[in-house]
Amino acid sequence: MVNWKLILSIAKTHLLTKVKQTSIAALGVTFGIGAYITLVCFMTGLNTMLDNLILNQTPHIHIYNEIKPSKTQPIDLYDELQNSLNIVHSVKPKITQKKIHNALPIMDYLTNNENVMAVLPQIETQIFYIAGSIEIGGNITGIDPIAEATHFNLNNNIIEGSAEDLNVTDNSIILGVGIADRMSLKVGDRVQLSPLDGGLFPLKIVGIFQSGIADIDAIQSFTNIKTIQQILGKPKNYITDINVKLTDIKNAPEMAKQIEKQFDLRAIDIQTANAQFETGTTIRNLITYAVSITLLIVAGFGIYNILNMLIYEKMNDIAILKATGFSGRDVKLIFMSQAMIIGFLGGVLGLLIGLGLTSFIGTLPFNTEALPTIETYPINLNPLFFVIGFSFAMISTFLAGYLPSKRAEKIDPVKIIRGQ
Amino acid sequence: MKPILEARHINKFFRKPVLFHVLKDINFTINKGEFTSIMGKSGCGKSTLLYILSTMDTDYEGELSLNQQLITGAERKELSHIRNKYIGFVFQFHYLLPEFSVLENVILPAKKLGEKSAEEIISDGHDKLKILNIDHLAKKRASQISGGEKQRVAIARALINNPAIIMGDEPTGNLDSYNADNVFNIFRQLSDEENLSLLVVTHDEDFAKQTDRIITMGDGRIIS
Numbered sequence: 001m002v003n004w005k006l007i008l009s010i011a012k013t014h015l016l017t018k019v020k021q022t023s024i025a026a027l028g029v030t031f032g033i034g035a036y037i038t039l040v041c042f043m044t045g046l047n048t049m050l051d052n053l054i055l056n057q058t059p060h061i062h063i064y065n066e067i068k069p070s071k072t073q074p075i076d077l078y079d080e081l082q083n084s085l086n087i088v089h090s091v092k093p094k095i096t097q098k099k100i101h102n103a104l105p106i107m108d109y110l111t112n113n114e115n116v117m118a119v120l121p122q123i124e125t126q127i128f129y130i131a132g133s134i135e136i137g138g139n140i141t142g143i144d145p146i147a148e149a150t151h152f153n154l155n156n157n158i159i160e161g162s163a164e165d166l167n168v169t170d171n172s173i174i175l176g177v178g179i180a181d182r183m184s185l186k187v188g189d190r191v192q193l194s195p196l197d198g199g200l201f202p203l204k205i206v207g208i209f210q211s212g213i214a215d216i217d218a219i220q221s222f223t224n225i226k227t228i229q230q231i232l233g234k235p236k237n238y239i240t241d242i243n244v245k246l247t248d249i250k251n252a253p254e255m256a257k258q259i260e261k262q263f264d265l266r267a268i269d270i271q272t273a274n275a276q277f278e279t280g281t282t283i284r285n286l287i288t289y290a291v292s293i294t295l296l297i298v299a300g301f302g303i304y305n306i307l308n309m310l311i312y313e314k315m316n317d318i319a320i321l322k323a324t325g326f327s328g329r330d331v332k333l334i335f336m337s338q339a340m341i342i343g344f345l346g347g348v349l350g351l352l353i354g355l356g357l358t359s360f361i362g363t364l365p366f367n368t369e370a371l372p373t374i375e376t377y378p379i380n381l382n383p384l385f386f387v388i389g390f391s392f393a394m395i396s397t398f399l400a401g402y403l404p405s406k407r408a409e410k411i412d413p414v415k416i417i418r419g420q
Numbered sequence: 421m422k423p424i425l426e427a428r429h430i431n432k433f434f435r436k437p438v439l440f441h442v443l444k445d446i447n448f449t450i451n452k453g454e455f456t457s458i459m460g461k462s463g464c465g466k467s468t469l470l471y472i473l474s475t476m477d478t479d480y481e482g483e484l485s486l487n488q489q490l491i492t493g494a495e496r497k498e499l500s501h502i503r504n505k506y507i508g509f510v511f512q513f514h515y516l517l518p519e520f521s522v523l524e525n526v527i528l529p530a531k532k533l534g535e536k537s538a539e540e541i542i543s544d545g546h547d548k549l550k551i552l553n554i555d556h557l558a559k560k561r562a563s564q565i566s567g568g569e570k571q572r573v574a575i576a577r578a579l580i581n582n583p584a585i586i587m588g589d590e591p592t593g594n595l596d597s598y599n600a601d602n603v604f605n606i607f608r609q610l611s612d613e614e615n616l617s618l619l620v621v622t623h624d625e626d627f628a629k630q631t632d633r634i635i636t637m638g639d640g641r642i643i644s
Contacts, residue, residue, distance in 0.1 A: 006531045017519040317517050323476060324529040324577065325504020327497050414471045417511055417589070 007330060010321075011337040018310065022342060025306040029346025029397060030353060032299035033389045036292035037354020040389075042361055043288040045380035047281050053212075054277055057152050058270050059120070059243030060252045063259060065100050066266035069093045103239035106263060110244055115251050118151045120144055122241040123228045129175075129221070130192040130200070131183040138179060138219035140193065142228030151245050154222075160187050161207025171227055174207035178218030193231060201231050212368070296396050299346075303400035307339055311408045318408055319416035332409035339401020340394065347393030351386050421451040423488065424585050424617045425473060430482035432468060442468050443480070444640040450585065455611040455618045457628040460637035466621050467589055469637070473619065474507060474587050475499045487584055504533050508578025510591040516570055516577075518563035523549070525562050526576045533581050541580075548576040552606060568599030575606060586610070588620040592627060604630065 015022045069091045075081060100106065103121065110119045123142035128135050148154040149163035158174060166172050173193070175185060185191055185205055193201045203223065210217055229238055246252055252269035259267040271278070311318070318331055362379040432443035442465045450456055460466045471477040473484065475491060478499070483492045486506055491499065503509075516525045527545040530536065536544070549555040552572045557565055562573065571591060578586050586607075592600035604627055610616045611632070620631070628634050636643045 003532060003534050006528075006534075010528075013519050013524075320517060321528075322500070323474070323503065323509050323511075325500050325532050327500035329497070330500075330532070412476075414476050417513075418467060418471070 025342045026346035028299035028302035030350040032296040033350025034353035035295050038357040040385045041358040045378040049378040060246045060270045061244040061256045063242040063267045099238050118245045120243045121239045128194040142225040158207050165206040172206040173203040174209045174222040176217040176220045177210040300396040300400040307404040319413040322413040328409040332405045335405035339397045343397025423449045425450040426485040428483045432480045453615040455632045457631040458621045458635045464637045465640045466637050506584040508583040508586040510588040512590040512593045516562035523558040530580045548579050585617040
């Protein structure tokens, strides 16, 4: 039976009479944990932001009709030449339609798949922007504005106006910021669009769009899918691209393969499109954890050192305690609880300091062209980090306290008492 | 007469640095209420014997009984409990825990024993301090009182659990003659009035002469 009240009161007295050493040991933990929380919240905040930058704006699977030379030439099908080496020079792709054949049934089919969260049609085409005498070539994408806003955060990149405006206004357009600047256009103005095969369509500007990539902003604009079908003079089933968002991004590669096979279309999954991106995230996480763990290990050595010194100073006390009937286990628990109290106080203080620093960083202005909607540094206040930080504080102080306490348990009182 | 402490055929060897036979076939009995002193030249093994009797040193041959119960071979945890409940200690140098108040020092073993409530233990502590005429020091830090006072506090601590026997390792060895007399008188009084058994190792012949019985040791044996 362990008398915890007594053991804790002895531990408390020891700690209170050595306030300076206790606080230094606790501060070691505090800085370790505080730095861990700050680092991990800040780094994962940045990571998440960068992830979202790419992942939330990239379809998980992008389906389109690719113009490419046929892999099999007629000669390959001729049985009699099967075992010979056939070389066909200057293979050229065949002209095919840009639109996805049977796009609407394919979309219906995909929507019914349980792994699919949303299926978004798009029409991409080249176009000339005309305002007054200026003529600029560019791309226009016909979209379903509301669906794009909900599933791919379109609004994050619209610096004036909104996707909803595009939805409710007939013959409207959201213009890339680069085009708007070059043609001195602003929201409310009109811009004329001319498709490659002629014609002139005036559209009302309801928004300005900034992706953060200047080359894109200088050519790209968005309009309603119906508007673009009218401009191109195409029927309602004319769709050039289908973007799929999945419930679980991990299914993307497999599903992309299946779609390619089933529909004879090109389907690119997000992992293939952004392979190098994952690597960056992993390495940033690795650095964060390496630095934090180093800090905590240093703090652990501090505690180990201070407890060792404390036990050395308290040899006489340990001998007296043992002589008056305290068991080795009691003595061990006295010193263990000191370590744990140091770890607990230091850990809690560290969490608070981490929270404070992180919140402070969260208020610092952070302006970047790439992210027009973000104004302060992104932070990620995940409660899990606080749980991990606190557990690490307790575990490292436990380990740091265990060895010295074990030594105190083994001290032979006779040797100490007779030694003087 | 009821025997409190019995030693039968106690043998002890020091293995380092060379094998050395310290205690050779020690046999004796201490009865209830007896005030016994152990005398002998330095290095004759009297302190070694005391620490074996105190249960702190378990590395010996032979048998040891306390209150007519064999304690040789008991587990460490049990021995701690026996020390806590039945044996009180007074050392030459090792007095008190310096960070704690005088009262806390006295009642620590009682708290460890945990047989009484906190209020009872505190009132017991004050009683013991009163017996030794140092109740006015109760609230002081143990590091702030004089050597003679410290030794009296240590005696109060030894008494707190009403032990079967008090053991002392030259309890007056580090005190001036005034304080030494004082400590002796306290022991004498405890023996006479409370019928407490005492076993004290000492160099001080005057001290030994006034005890009920003197065990003299030489070369690891009891001479008389």
